[in-house]
Amino acid sequence: MKSLRRIILLLVLWLTLSPASAQPHYWTWCHFSPRTDWEDYFTRLTQTGIRGIILQSGPEGFEKVIPVAKRHGVTVYAWVWVLNNGGIAYLHPEWLDYNRNGESLRDKQAYVAYYKFLSPIIPGVRKAIAEGIERTAAVEGLDGISMDYCRYVDQILPTTLWAQYGIVQDKEYAEWDYGYHPEMLKAFEAKYGYDPSKAEDPSQDSVWLQFRLDQVTEVADMVGEIAHRHGMAISASPFPTPSMARRMVRQDWGKWKLDVAFPMIYQGFYNGDTTWIADCVRECVAAKPETMICCGLHVPDFYSGGRDGKPTLTEAMEAAVEAGARGIAFFTFDAMTEPMREEVRRFIEAHPFEGE
Template identity: 45%
Template structure:
């Protein structure tokens, strides 16, 4: 049964730690396996709790509209031995969004172009982040936290969206919004509310907007992070005053968070942290999980218990990711979300995994790891999984070109198909084919074209696939390194970029160079 590797490895770690006399990190008896979950009126929460229990999940971060919803949910969860934390959005409004927008438009965050979220949109309409420098905003958040802390039986508070707007999105989302964020662009760079500027000038004596490139001003970046930290620690003080546990769901590592969303969570007074290490948003490779967990062991608050937040998925990769987290210092796992474990077989497999971890933790000889065991490698060319994925996408683009002359594709917009290919971070042929086939769920008219593309991809792969030349570095811009490589059979040139936000390989992209790609397609006709 998948996965006993973790159990065997950690028993070995126990012996090594005992022999070396390492001092174990102190941990509290929190749940080991968690999920994030939305709670709405009419939900059969008893049934959901039963599924959680049968899957081996003993903690839930529950997002409910009102404190009274928790008063209804908690007794049901307690029946199954499940701890309940209130999963609350803080700087970004959720359930009370429209009311605050109408009554306090002056509370909202402003970008480098001077645009306020009160009357503009960043990415999506529900991004309505407030300015953390305003005393009124802080008091509004404090009162909200108090209202939930007063719920009897609630184990803790888990804050989310406690940050600014994404100045840089995870790379897999760029195609979705039709953007490339290889540097920090003004329209996505938030934190320029007049009160924020005033406080910064008072402390440092200048206006950050006067800099040639405000994004390069480390003082200005850290100042915004510190404003978010002040609010986080105000929340923590409030939560602890009610003898409840303080938790948060931040971006993958403190260093990545500082650059991507101005969130320096290693300085927050958290009891538990659930960094959202969603590998499919970034490199797609399991190594992203081990890299981030290594960094988090080092950079988290020493008094914080580290977990790892993962995106639930079918297949063995979920278990590989859990191994990568637990083998590198995470105490437990949170998945988004238990409802994604759709089949009874997958839930049984997950339960077997959780049972093996609990058996280990119950051992009298168990000693938690104090240091990570894998070294972070940032050179993409040394990461076998990443390079296989890059080559996979080059092959997919060549196969897309080969399929473009087939009759099934003649009435399909080629730009739409290319865009669809760019929107996936697929690291194996199975993932790529699964993504293409899944697209027909909402576009049934594409089924013949998708079938033709998949068949062409499988044929090209069997016939020897691609032949790549040397990767040549052509540019370096901020955290982005650009390469070009030629596919020698087709003579198509590919632009390949690697992104290193927070000092970790956090994304990559593959794109055919237009002229050579179109020339290759023309030669096929």
Template identity: 35%
Template sequence: MHRRTFMRKAGLMGLGLAAVNYLGFACSRDAKGTGWKNWVWITPGRGISDEDWLGHLTTIKKSGIDGVFLQVYSSHKAWWQTDRLPVEEPLLERLIVLGKTIGLEVHAWIWTMINNNPYFIENHPDWYAVNGLGQPSHSHPAYVGYYRFMCPNNPGVREFVSENVQALTKVPGVSGVHLDYIRLPDVIIAEGLQPKYNIVQDREYPEYDYCYCEICRNKFREESGIDPLKDLEDPSANEQWRQFRYDSITGLVNNELAPIARGRNIPITAAVFPNWEGVRQEWRKWKLDAFFPMLYHIFYNGDLQWIGDNLKKLIADLETPKPVYSGLFISSLTPGELEEALKISHTSGASGASYFAFNHLNEDHLKIIRNF
């Protein structure tokens, strides 16, 4: 589960996920010829020289990691050159060039449905998802202040998100686009995180349940004859209304975002939840090139075998077989535990692993990855 302040308060941090060379996700092989591929999520920083970045990327490459997911948009400013958003620094273009010199893939990792840009909050408040109490996320975000999710059925939102993906596919040399936060807010957060916020979520509560905006209510009423707010005593118990939210995200992915990337022969992947129902994220139906479930076992009070158990189920549930990479939360793993997690992931069917995040990997972790 990715969260900036949310995770930081839990003694954690952000998130991320990745991709590969188009037409090659299923058949691409690592340097050892085993088929196993390693990835790492990287958060950006200002004022770092090309020389220092090349040093970081070289360390990554020499450790057996095949590609990086550079966070280029985290709901406000862009880390690539664009006229669509405020630009922090055109870092993506720099790292693409540096990565090519050492044979390292560089993918653009973006926050998809969260928008904390003051311009859009002020000028497009109708873009934001609404909870079961009628509160919009821009003024009443769930859990933490940056949880300002947009509505997946709003035409303006669909255009905005699609244009973000379109812009990134046009960056020369980009290896892929990686979708993060492609979902609605957690209607139930992972059980291991609930005590940190003095929350007990034994069922779905309306203040965490989105999207009840006018567009979604009208669309659902046209399809079913039901207004979820007026006609249902307990909307959370209605399977049709629940599926409508799943399908709203799936439709955005399959009908808008995936075709954009595919039209330019750019891989498109996503960071996804193992407990997808809780975030309205039925990713087993998505037409993407690969998936990176965030198997952060400590968030779910699980042991290392929990990673393997979930991998097997998630892989089996896919409508179309695609590579699934085990997303591992490095802060929770000693080097010995990392090695065991990799073994479990491999025997459970993963195509590789992705590590969150680069700044949490020490030399002992890197040695395990290099020798696995």
């Protein structure tokens, strides 16, 4: 009996001290701007019921925003771009990734100019990322780290974006298949005894795929270890589900050690409906039962909600919560119209997740 009480006591203590305990259930991504009236911003945010922000900023922005956020009872996570890192790439362009054709991002752009993805296997890349995370984690008052772009270049874009780039991606094409940095190929051959790039169709090599996935997972868990060492929560904004993320961007986030996940379940990019949203949430919850899943919703997708069969914001939130999401993350609060903010306020009032 005493041993049982001891186990229960330890469990309660672990839950109390866990970085993921007592996290907000409603969030928004936001960018720092010195022109923003942060007192006004947090007043409007908390009136809506949102109590967490994922803030993209430098040190000066955090120093300005965090004290105001704390006065309003708002949790602040740092929004960090991990492997798509232009600052590191500028100093070390030789670390930029290669596609299956042997083309480096240093020489050939993939989709957009700001795609500066680094090869996750290079020790210097990991060291530089770790140093940046350490600096961010040292910011006083910060509650967590939220990883973004912890992946490779998109192997397959959402279908709604194909026309924008004048492409069709009905299968895995070499031009968009990344993770072929010479150091990655060298490390794989040293372990498995062959060069996967020499195969007739490397996309069929599951060992090669998993090897690349594992390098990103190691980087994600490195970032998480730093966050936890500083007493912070670790979270990420991954692609909609673990299976979609593996296929589309070589991101095996179902294996990451996360306290909170904000999967980007942006149905407008996939011509999805509320059933699609619910299915995505169910997969996330099943894959990550130990992680708090907050369904990411793309606010502009709901400007035409309720017309032409498109879901309203309320319908999307209801589908996510009924499927098992323990919260919602909005991209973004700033993008909401006043009627949308009232819609969110009413929903949060009706779904407070009390007792968690």
